[in-house]
Amino acid sequence: MRTRSDARRSAVRGRGRRLPRTVLAWHERSRRARAGLADAGMATAEYAIATLAAVGFAGLLVVILKGNEVKGLLLGIIRQALSS
Numbered sequence: 001m002r003t004r005s006d007a008r009r010s011a012v013r014g015r016g017r018r019l020p021r022t023v024l025a026w027h028e029r030s031r032r033a034r035a036g037l038a039d040a041g042m043a044t045a046e047y048a049i050a051t052l053a054a055v056g057f058a059g060l061l062v063v064i065l066k067g068n069e070v071k072g073l074l075l076g077i078i079r080q081a082l083s084s
Contacts, residue, residue: 064070
């Protein structure tokens with residue numbers, strides 16, 4: 001029964017030639033390095049999406065709080081709190 005590494009080695013060898021162990025080791029190291037890079041930018045992308053969501057929410061709050069009704073409501077709450 002062939003294992004995964006045997007199949008990889010035979011694919012690397014190609015055309016029945018046998019490659020030296022150093023070449024096979026280099027190939028394995030580069031394969032592992034490429035596998036590690038697959039998720040390299042995920043954290044950055046997640047932070048960017050969260051930042052965009054926060055900016056959008058802040059913009060929505062600014063628009064809501066600039067309305068006259070909200071200003072009057074907030075001033076009423078503040079006046080009531082200070083007069084008590």
